[in-house]
Amino acid sequence: MEGGLLRVDLTTGTIKKERIPHALFERWVGGSGINDWLMWEHFLKHDPMCDPRSPDNIFIFGVGPLAGVGSGIGVKGRLTFKSPCYGIFGDSAGGGKFPYMVRFSGFDYIVVTGKAPKPVYLHICNEEVTICDATHLWGKGCEETHEMLKQELGDYPSTTHTLSIGQAGENQVGIAGVVSDGWRIHARSGGGGVMGSKNLKAIAVQGNGGVKIDNPNGLLEWSDDFRQKLDGNEAAYGFKRRGTLGAVEMYQRIGGNFWRNNQGALFRGEEVRSDNWVKKYHKYSEVCSSDCYIACDGRYKIEGHESEQAKKFVGETFRHPEYLTTASGAGAMDIRDWAEVAHWGKITNDYGIDNQDLSCSIGFIMELKQRELISDRDVEELFGKPQSLEWGNIEDIEELVKNVSYQTNPFGWLFRDGAYWGALRYSEQKGQNFMKYAIYGKGGASFTEEMRPFPTWMNNMAVASRGSDHLKGIGLIEKFQRKDLSKAYFGTPIAGDPTVPDLKGACTAVLENQVALINSYGVCLFHWLLDPLSYAPESYYGEAYTAVTGIDRTKEERMLDGERICNLEKAYNSRLGLRREHDTICERWMHEPCPEGPNKGRVAADMFEQVLDEYYEWRGWDKETGLQTRKKLEELGMEDVADVLAADNAIAGESRSGRAVHVEMKASDDPGIPD
Amino acid sequence: MITVQAEYTARFKEITQITSETIQLEQPHMAELAQILTTKYGERMEALLIDPKTQDLNTNGTLFVDSTGRRLFIDDTLADGETVSFMVGIAGG
Structure with missing residues (x-):
């Protein structure tokens, strides 16, 4: 097993093609394991404490050996980088056709470093790699960017598949994601902010090569056996139509939902906790990649007759909302209509922003208003105008999505790295401690499910x-x-x-x-x-x-x-x-x-x-x-990693006089509040 | 004899074509409820409800709980008036 590695330095415009040797697969398996090792090696030569928005950060796309080989287990590509919103390790997975198209072009891993002097996109057409001007794409949403690149690059030698950022990524928003083929977001950790900081609008790929399999007959037999196993799994049939949406009703019964910034654990809206989504909006199921035996993805189209609110979105079509899009929309912000929840999913995808972190930022400020902890004047200071901040008000919510994506007002600046950092900055600004209303875990990342009983x-x-x-x-x-x-x-x-x-x-x-x-x-x-x-x-x-x-x-x-x-x-x-x-x-x-x-x-x-x-x-x-501990790392054959940690005083029980890196965790660079 | 309320979501609702029903049991056992449902709704219900390897209630991709949110197994006893929810679900996305 060997893999193709593409290295692109956007500062110098240098493009290098390398091979990932078999030994690296033996040690790190592939996919996220090799991504992690590539990042580890990078930060042996570069300062790991660098600002994640600086050219020193690394942006890696990688795809594992089982992707696109016909196994039927689906496909996930993985992005790895230092997170601009959490300031720590960052990665994010996404499905779709882009990952295996990268393999068909001859590469398994793409490493981007440096910063381009102007907006660019990377075009990979089999082994031919070009850094192209992206000025005409800058300012566009992810769907339009994907469509423009498809038009521009055509269908030869294959259809064009893309990773792109929306306006949030362009503005280096910490919680910006990266979107595959205009509609599947690598949401977590802020990969979009890293791409934006490198002036990298998109990666477009076309490939018609093959993938080398060590034992093709063995894989075919395995794949056939897996298909038969899944065919006999009755639960998979329910999953095909709903994807993860079936979890709404399930969590309602075990107390696992998240409501109004987790002031509750149960959804309130009758419509959004029902199965009406499938009855009213589901048009057809589809596979996110052509290497999946389940096909849990689905397409909706809003006709306008489904509800009073649906009239606002006649003709809108997109992927069905997954559970976490529903948990963030119907849960964290209490949107009570399916058409509005679907719209929330569509716009966050198009601006390219993580709806987990964003919904908790919006939920946080809505809760402060609900509790009368902030005045109308405070609200005007944050938004530059009156803002209702009513729970579930989709027009208001859409404005707030734009505020953060375009960085247009103090709310957008304060919450560009999510609810934790936003709450901290706002508490400092107002001289009041609002942190008890911020939902977060390690690194400040937010998540919209009830946590306490589990x-x-x-x-x-x-x-x-x-x-x-x-x-x-x-x-x-x-x-x-x-x-x-x-x-x-x-x-x-x-x-x-x-x-x-x-x-x-x-x-x-x-x-x-x-x-x-x-x-x-x-x-x-x-x-x-x-x-x-x-x-x-x-x-x-x-x-x-x-x-x-x-x-x-x-x-x-x-x-x-x-x-x-x-x-x-x-x-x-x-x-x-x-x-x-x-x-x-x-x-x-x-x-x-x-x-x-x-x-x-x-x-x-x-x-x-x-x-x-x-x-x-x-x-x-x-x-x-x-x-x-060194003992554990040696058991795992990671003596080299233990030595690096020891040099940084970051291993248990070994204190030495080398570089001592032990700092308080903090947001990358504080955006401050512009005049 | 006891009476229980069965609630169906997702795939269960597609198979039963109803959202809930009241069922009478001779004995207060989950095993009897599972038997009644597989007899009434056929092979697809049986495939969802019963794990052929263990003959216990199926746990893969499914969750059957009582009104306190406790997962039920085949040898569990049910109280008169209990509500049993039959669910299929995977979270995430």
């Missing part, structure tokens, strides 16, 4: 390498009360009981390792969630990985591969000065009792420290500091 979920938000996040650890065992999985993983059902702390830190550690494998294979998480034991990444998916790469492993060795990748992401953050005290969550989740639902009264603080201790124990890290 100890693994809560711990995931505190320890995830990219900041408060649901996709690194997964709350699969305790949130869904999977005592059967708990027995299979740990020999006891107790991890499936969310009312006690036992084995909840262990769940985070083990599932982080499994997710790291899936992300490194370059496939989708959802197939695995439909049958986690049968489709285990370390065994069943591992067979497909072996067929593609020729790299054979026992399941125990594959779990160590996943653990090694998690440890590399951790090591990067440790170099930045992150310690146990940074593995934390917000005051509302920690101390304010869950207000309603079957888990009324629960607070995260009841179990938080115990679960965190257990997580460090399972990780083999030092509980007092949260730092890695």
Whole structure:
């Protein structure tokens, strides 16, 4: 197994083509694992403390060995960079056709450094790579940018597929995402802000080459077996029509929703907690990539007769809102009409901005207004005019999306890096502490699900390498009360009981390792969630990985591969000065009792420290500091990483006189408040 | 004999064509409720409800809970008047 690596320095205009050697796949699997290593190597030569918006930051796109080979597990491309909003490790996944089209062009990884003197886009046409002027694209939304590039570059030697940023990325908004083919956002961590800081508007790719498979017959047999397994999985049929939207009703019954900046745990709007979405708006299901046996994506079109509010959006068509778009729109900001929720998803995608972080910023300021903690005059200072800040007012909300995306007023400037940094800056500006109303976990990242009754979920938000996040650890065992999985993983059902702390830190550690494998294979998480034991990444998916790469492993060795990748992401953050005290969550989740639902009264603080201790124990890290130990890193064959950490005084129990990097975590550069 | 309320969402609603119904059980057992539903709604319901490997309630991609949000297994006892929700769901996105 070898991979193609494209390196582009936008400052000098230099383009280099390299090979990723087999040994790197042996050590880092592929996909996110190799992305992480490329970033680690970069910051051995560049200052890891650099401003994420500076030319020293690195922007990596990578795709794993199982993407686009016909496995049927879906495709995910991964972006990796230093996050401009959280100031720590940042990465983000996205599906669609762009990832495997990159492989068909001959590359698996694209590394961009430096900064172009003017807006550019990168055009990759098989092995021919060109840095092109993007002045005509600057100022355009993601959908229009994609359509213009498709027109411009045509359908030969293949259709054109793109990654692009919208206005939020252009304005270096910290919570800006990167959008694939105009409609699938890599939302988390602020990759759009990094692209904007490099004057990189888009990457367009056309490729008609193939992908080398070590054992094609073995892969075909595996793929056929997987298809038959999925065909026999009845739950997959429900998932096909709704995608993750089925979770709305489920969370309503287990108290897992998030309402009005998490002042509640249950949706209020009858319409948005019903299945009317499927009845009224769903037009057809479709695959996000052509390498997926589920096809959970779907298209809507608003006719105008569906509701009174729908009349405002006649003709609008887009992807159906996923659960988290619904949780941010219908939940965090209390939008009560499906057409308006869908519109929220469409505009955040088009401006290219993460609707998790943004909805918590908007929810925060709406809650201050609701509680009369800010006056009409304060509101005018923030927005330059009166603003209703009514919950669920889509016209108001759309204006606020523009404020942040275009950076047009103090609200936009203050909240460009999300709710935590916005709340902190606003508290400092007003001389009042508003932090108890800010929803965040590690790094200041926001997330719109109820956290307090679910100890693994809560711990995931505190320890995830990219900041408060649901996709690194997964709350699969305790949130869904999977005592059967708990027995299979740990020999006891107790991890499936969310009312006690036992084995909840262990769940985070083990599932982080499994997710790291899936992300490194370059496939989708959802197939695995439909049958986690049968489709285990370390065994069943591992067979497909072996067929593609020729790299054979026992399941125990594959779990160590996943653990090694998690440890590399951790090591990067440790170099930045992150310690146990940074593995934390917000005051509302920690101390304010869950207000309603079957888990009324629960607070995260009841179990938080115990679960965190257990997580460090399972990780083999030092509980007092949260730092890695040399012993653990050596077990994983990471002596080189341990040496770097030791030189930075960022490894447990080794203090030396070299460079001491231990700083308070802070936002990249404070935007200040322009006159 | 007890009475329970069965609530259906998502794929369950498509199979049953209703959102809820009242069901009488001779014995207060989840096993009897599952048996009644598979008899009434056929193979697709059985495929959703029962894991053929364990003969317990299916846990993959599904969640069956009582009114307190507690997941139910095949050997659980149900109280008279209990509401059982049958759900299919994966979060995220």
